[in-house]
Amino acid sequence: MxxxxxxxxxxxxxxxxxxxxxxxxxxxxxxxxxxxxxxxxxxxxxGTHKVKGRSEVSGGGRKPWRQKGTGRARQGSIRAPQWVGGGAVFGPTPRSxxxxxxxxxxxxxxxxxxxxxxxxxxxxxxxxxxxxxxxxxxxxxxxxxxxxxxxxxxxxxxxxxxxxxxxxxxxxxxxxxxxxxxxxxxxxxxxxxxxxxxxxxxxxxx
The missing domain is CATH 3.40.1370.10 (Ribosomal protein L4/L1)
Structure with a gap:
C-alpha cells in the first residue's frame, strides 16, 4: 500500500x-x-443556443411575385434561407x-x-x-x-x-x-x- x-x-x-x-x-x-x-x-x-428558422422569422407572408412570366426564378417567400433576413438552415436549437x-x-x-x-x-x-x-x-x-x-x-x-x-x-x-x-x-x-x-x-x- x-x-x-x-x-x-x-x-x-x-x-x-x-x-x-x-x-x-x-x-x-x-x-x-x-x-x-x-x-x-x-x-x-x-445548450441554450437558438436561431430562427424560416417559419419563425417575421414577414414573407405572401409570394413576392407570380410563379411564371416574369423571367425571374420562382420564389415562395422573401424569408426563405437564400434571402437576406431569411431563416437559418439547420441552425442550433436548444438541446442537452x-x-x-x-x-x-x-x-x-x-x-x-x-x-x-x-x-x-x-x-x-x-x-x-x-x-x-x-x-x-x-x-x-x-x-x-x-x-x-x-x-x-x-x-x-x-x-x-x-x-x-x-x-x-x-x-x-x-x-x-x-x-x-x-x-x-x-x-x-x-x-x-x-x-x-x-x-x-x-x-x-x-
Whole structure:
C-alpha cells in the first residue's frame, strides 16, 4: 500500500498514513480519464443556443411575385434561407449535451486520477483543517507553507470557515469528499486531503 506523510497546518510532519491500493495505487489510464473529462465538460454546456428558422422569422407572408412570366426564378417567400433576413438552415436549437459513460469506467478514471497525484508527489495529507475564523489570509498563509499555487482541497465535510476563506483565491477549490471528480483532480496541480477526507473517499469510492 502507498504510504505518505501526514502534516499539520504548520507544515510539520506528524505521522504517516497508508492509502488504499485500489484508489491510490491504481494503473494510470489516460484514455479513461479523457473520456470522463469529456463527459463532464459536455454536461456543463448550457445548450441554450437558438436561431430562427424560416417559419419563425417575421414577414414573407405572401409570394413576392407570380410563379411564371416574369423571367425571374420562382420564389415562395422573401424569408426563405437564400434571402437576406431569411431563416437559418439547420441552425442550433436548444438541446442537452449530457451523456453518461459506464459507472465502472468513471470509477477507474477516478482511481487513475488519484493515483497520478501520488505518483507525481503532489498529494498533501493534513491531520485536520480547521481555521479559527473566516479570513482569506489564513488560507493563503497555509498554501504558502506548502508552496501550493493551484490546489484542490478536500475535507470529509465542508467547513464554513475554510470554504469562505478559500473561495476568493484564484486556482484554488475547496470541496467535500463527495464532490471529488476527475476533472478537478486533473485541473489542479496539487491535491490536499485531510485524514478524514481520505477515510471518506475510501468509503465512498472503494
Amino acid at each position: 502507498p504510504k505518505v506523510p501526514v502534516f499539520n497546518i504548520n507544515a510539520e510532519q506528524v505521522g504517516e498514513i497508508e492509502l488504499d491500493e485500489r484508489l491510490f495505487g491504481a494503473a494510470l489510464r489516460p484514455d479513461l480519464m479523457h473520456e470522463v473529462v469529456t463527459m463532464y465538460l459536455a454536461g456543463q454546456r448550457q 449535451y449530457k451523456y453518461k459513460v459506464p459507472k465502472k469506467v468513471r470509477r477507474l478514471a477516478l482511481y487513475s486520477a488519484l493515483s497520478s497525484k501520488v505518483d507525481a508527489g503532489t498529494l498533501v495529507v493534513l491531520d485536520e483543517l480547521q481555521l479559527p475564523e473566516i479570513k482569506t489570509k489564513h488560507m493563503v498563509a497555509l498554501l504558502k507553507k506548502f508552496n501550493l499555487n493551484k490546489a484542490l482541497i478536500v475535507d470529509a465535510e465542508k467547513q464554513d470557515n475554510t470554504a469562505l476563506s478559500a473561495r476568493n483565491i484564484p486556482n484554488v477549490k475547496y470541496t467535500d469528499a463527495n464532490g471529488v471528480n476527475v476533472y478537478d483532480l486533473l485541473r489542479h496541480d496539487h491535491l490536499v486531503l485531510t485524514k478524514a477526507a481520505i477515510q471518506k473517499v475510501q468509503e465512498v469510492f472503494a
